Every structure is written in C-alpha cells, then in structure tokens.
Amino acid sequence: MPNRLIGTLLPSRAVLLGFLKDSVDEVFSTMVATVAQLVDCDLDGAGHRELSAGVALEAVVEFEGDHAGAVVLACNRDGAEEIARGMLLSGVDEELSPEEVRDALGECANMVCGTLKNRALDGLGDFRLCPPRFVQEGEVQRLQRCGSLVYRLCNGAVSIEVWLFETAAPKAQDLEDLLCRSLGLVGEFDRLRRGGQQGGDLDGVLGELRGELREAARQLHLAELEELAAALEQTAAGQQGWDQLQETLQRSMDLLHAPLEAIPSPGTAGDGKRIFRVLIDLEEDYELQGRSTLDLPGDVACAGEMLDGLVLPETGSLDPVGQPEAGKMVAIVLSSDLDAAGIAATLGVPMGRVHALARDEIEALS
Amino acid sequence: MDKHKILLVDDSSTMRKILRTCLQQALGDGFCALEAADGASALQQLREHPEVCLVLSDLNMPDMDGIAMLEAIRASATAARIPVVMVSAESSQSRRASALDAGADGYIAKPFTVDSVLLALSPFLAKIDAQ
Numbered sequence: 001m002p003n004r005l006i007g008t009l010l011p012s013r014a015v016l017l018g019f020l021k022d023s024v025d026e027v028f029s030t031m032v033a034t035v036a037q038l039v040d041c042d043l044d045g046a047g048h049r050e051l052s053a054g055v056a057l058e059a060v061v062e063f064e065g066d067h068a069g070a071v072v073l074a075c076n077r078d079g080a081e082e083i084a085r086g087m088l089l090s091g092v093d094e095e096l097s098p099e100e101v102r103d104a105l106g107e108c109a110n111m112v113c114g115t116l117k118n119r120a121l122d123g124l125g126d127f128r129l130c131p132p133r134f135v136q137e138g139e140v141q142r143l144q145r146c147g148s149l150v151y152r153l154c155n156g157a158v159s160i161e162v163w164l165f166e167t168a169a170p171k172a173q174d175l176e177d178l179l180c181r182s183l184g185l186v187g188e189f190d191r192l193r194r195g196g197q198q199g200g201d202l203d204g205v206l207g208e209l210r211g212e213l214r215e216a217a218r219q220l221h222l223a224e225l226e227e228l229a230a231a232l233e234q235t236a237a238g239q240q241g242w243d244q245l246q247e248t249l250q251r252s253m254d255l256l257h258a259p260l261e262a263i264p265s266p267g268t269a270g271d272g273k274r275i276f277r278v279l280i281d282l283e284e285d286y287e288l289q290g291r292s293t294l295d296l297p298g299d300v301a302c303a304g305e306m307l308d309g310l311v312l313p314e315t316g317s318l319d320p321v322g323q324p325e326a327g328k329m330v331a332i333v334l335s336s337d338l339d340a341a342g343i344a345a346t347l348g349v350p351m352g353r354v355h356a357l358a359r360d361e362i363e364a365l366s
Numbered sequence: 367m368d369k370h371k372i373l374l375v376d377d378s379s380t381m382r383k384i385l386r387t388c389l390q391q392a393l394g395d396g397f398c399a400l401e402a403a404d405g406a407s408a409l410q411q412l413r414e415h416p417e418v419c420l421v422l423s424d425l426n427m428p429d430m431d432g433i434a435m436l437e438a439i440r441a442s443a444t445a446a447r448i449p450v451v452m453v454s455a456e457s458s459q460s461r462r463a464s465a466l467d468a469g470a471d472g473y474i475a476k477p478f479t480v481d482s483v484l485l486a487l488s489p490f491l492a493k494i495d496a497q
Contacts, residue, residue, distance in 0.1 A: 031477040031478075111455045114455025
C-alpha cells in the first residue's frame with residue numbers, strides 16, 4: 001500500500017521521538033565515550049525525575065525551512081561534564097573549563113539535530129541548521145514540545161527533547177485526530193440512522209469536519225482528502241450509503257498510518273507478525289493507553305521475555321483507530337530491544353511505524 | 367623533516383580537538399595542526415602558512431561559513447590547489463552537492479568514527495606521505 005500521506009507531512013510526535021532516539025543512539029555510540037541508559041520516554045512533557053536536581057545547562061539547535069523546530073539538550077551539572085569528557089576523551093583528573101563544557105554540549109546538540117534532520121526531515125522539504133545557542137530553562141516556550149528522552153549517564157543525566165514551531169500547516173498527528181473524529185462521528189450517525197433518528201446537532205459537526213478536511217486538502221494538496229470531503233457531502237445528501245463513507249474513511253486512516261513495509265517478503269513475515277503481537281500484548285498487559293510515560297525497564301524486560309520465549313497468546317489485533325498511541329509508544333521503547341534480538345535489522349524502517357496495520361493486513365500475514 | 371601542516375577550521379573547539387585526535391591516530395607525530403574558528407581566520411592562516419597541505423572545515427560557521435571560505439580559497443592564487451574536505455552535521459544531498467560545487471574535495475558527515483574520517487582522508491594522506 002503506498003504511503004502517500006506521511007510523505008508530505010511531518011511525522012507524528014511518537015514517530016518523531018523514535019527518530020530522535022535513533023539519532024541520539026548514533027551520536028552517543030560514535031562521538032561520546034560514555035554509557036547512556038535510556039530511563040524515560042515521554043510524549044507529553046511530564047516531569048523528569050532524573051533531572052530533579054536542576055538543569056544546569058540547556059543547549060538548543062534550531063532548524064529552519066519548510067518546517068521549523070529545535071533539539072534541546074538539558075543537563076544537570078554532572079551530566080554536562082560527563083558528555084564533555086566523553087567527547088573530549090578527558091580523564092576525570094583533568095579539569096574542564098565552563099567554556100569547554102558548553103562548547104561540547106552545543107556540538108553534541110548540533111550533531112543530534114543534524115542526524116534527526118537527516119533521518120526524519122530531509123525527505124519532507126528544505127531545512128538548515130542554526131548554530132547552537134544556550135538558553136535559560138523554560139525559554140523555549142514558543143515551540144510545541146513533541147517529546148523527550150531522558151538518559152542516565154555514568155555521572156548525571158541529560159534530557160534530549162525535540163520541539164516544533166506551531167504552524168498552521170497540519171501535521172500527521174492533526175490529520176490522524178481528524179480522521180479518528182470523523183470515523184467516530186460517522187459511526188454515531190449510522191447508529192442514529194438505524195434507530196430511525198435524525199442527525200440533529202451532528203449535522204453541524206459534520207459540516208465543520210467537512211470544512212477541516214477541505215482546508216487540509218487545500219494545504220496539503222492531497223487528493224485523498226478531497227475525495228473524503230466529497231464523500232461526506234454525498235453521504236449527507238443521501239447520495240451514497242453510510243457504509244461506503246465509513247469504508248472511505250477507514251481507507252484514509254490506513255493510508256495515514258505507515259504500511260508495514262518492514263515485511264517485504266514471506267521470509268520475514270513471521271518476525272514482523274511476532275513483533276506486532278508483542279506490541280499488542282504489551283498494550284493489553286500494561287494498559288498503556290492514556291499513559292504518557294512508560295515503565296521502561298519493566299516494559300522492555302517483558303518484551304524480551306516474549307521475544308525469547310516465542311510463546312505469544314492469541315490476543316486479536318490492535319485497533320488502529322482506538323489505540324494508535326499505545327502501539328507507537330511501545331514500538332519506540334522496544335526498538336533497542338529488537339536491535340539486541342537481531343530482528344530490527346530485518347525491518348528497514350523505524351519501529352515507530354510498525355503499529356498501524358489494518359486488521360485485514362494482519363490477517364493476511366498469517 | 368618538516369611536519370605536514372593541516373588546517374582544522376571549526377567554530378567548536380571540541381570538534382577541532384576531536385579531529386586533531388583522529389589525525390593523531392593516523393599520522394602520529396608526523397603532522398602539525400593549525401586551527402581556526404571561522405572562515406576569515408582560516409584564510410589568514412593560509413596566507414601566513416602557504417605550506418598547509420590539507421584543510422578540514424566545518425560548513426556552518428558564524429561570519430564567514432565553510433562555503434564562502436572554500437570559494438575564497440579556490441579563488442586564491444596561492445591556496446587554490448589545497449585539498450579541502452568539509453565536515454558537517456548536515457548530510458543531505460543538497461548540502462553535499464553545494465559543497466562539492468563550490469570546490470570541496472570531500473565531505474565527512476557528523477557524527478563520524480575515526481575509521482570513516484581516515485577513509486575519507488586516505489587519498490589526501492597518501493599524497494602527503496608520498497611528499
């Protein structure tokens with residue numbers, strides 16, 4: 001299935017966070033000689049326990065262009081020095097000046113932002129990086145935080161965040177919300193219609209949705225959304241059935257979510273399906289929906305047991321409409337574990353995208 | 367024997383030190399690193415040290431960036447033939463192309479490993495060794 005929608009939009013917050021994690025891994029594994037343990041993965045900006053002693057240094061590297069945003073590295077004093085020592089290969093006895101620590105942290109932020117840009121953004125337009133700068137905690141308020149990763153270092157901790165400027169242009173997350181609402185409303189319409197009732201106030205809401213879809217279609221030049229808006233109009237006018245509209249909406253929802261390109265051949269289908277079932281199991285076992293922060297060691301340990309044991313109970317399929325965030329979150333957290341299991345290499349796309357197979361696609365993998 | 371002079375241009379002192387360490391691993395004590403924090407200082411260093419045999423330069427720098435510096439080097443009567451390898455956290459095709467169009471001889475994307483730096487520099491280091 002082609003993935004035309006994602007290609008023109010910024011990735012959703014969860015997927016962007018997955019790219020950020022990959023970028024941090026790449027920079028730290030090649031340029032920073034220290035052990036960084038991921039201890040928190042956060043989409044909504046909950047408190048960072050590891051940094052409770054206070055942020056001593058905050059380095060920001062902004063990117064500009066077709067979309068704008070920033071990567072922010074916030075460290076406590078020990079964390080900043082640990083990163084600087086890891087980059088400069090300085091011994092613990094060697095004293096570093098505050099300027100050396102700042103410079104190293106800025107360069108680290110520069111590389112993380114550059115790698116994120118290369119991995120996640122360059123296919124979406126033209127972008128350029130700004131020089132690193134240092135800010136007071138909380139200064140970057142004009143941006144919308146998309147998520148943060150918190151790492152515990154040998155000494156200290158660092159929070160690495162990705163922010164986006166608020167723009168009028170719809171993002172994948174907005175579109176997903178819109179389609180979810182549309183699906184819910186259409187279902188409600190259908191229920192009322194079957195019960196012999198009129199749409200009532202829902203007519204007005206449906207009209208608003210139609211307007212939003214048209215505006216999104218205009219900004220994104222997406223034929224799919226034009227078709228959707230037209231389908232809404234036709235249905236409201238009684239020219240086509242509700243079932244047909246529901247199918248159109250569902251098709252758009254499937255398009256919005258990345259397809260499981262990770263399963264290019266029957267030889268790897270088993271792995272892909274197994275991973276997907278692990279995600280489903282975790283979602284159910286841990287009741288992830290609604291949680292903004294994962295119990296990382298617990299969740300990954302559970303995933304590891306499932307991967308090793310290969311005993312995966314039949315739990316049905318993840319509902320791509322009702323539970324997308326949970327799947328994305330677990331996918332991000334699992335990505336390092338899948339690396340260790342030797343499975344990630346067969347996927348070829350970030351794990352954050354593996355969440356959203358439609359039910360019939362999952363069944364087709366059996 | 368005179369040491370080979372290599373000019374490292376980056377506004378980050380951390381990155382200059384990392385590059386120096388990489389070169390140390392490849393060339394031992396057989397080189398001397400000159401440093402500059404921006405394009406204008408780099409051009410000044412080249413005027414003062416015409417014997418420089420290789421330039422490693424950042425792309426994004428304040429005041430005079432890597433591309434502007436590179437164009438000035440290529441337009442220079444004395445330094446035009448010095449190999450220049452750009453080093454940048456931006457590795458998009460368009461950024462690489464603009465650097466190569468401006469006359470860069472190579473491009474190293476950050477983050478890098480010592481091995482990848484040595485691989486990118488090997489043609490130039492071999493020439494230096496042969497001199």
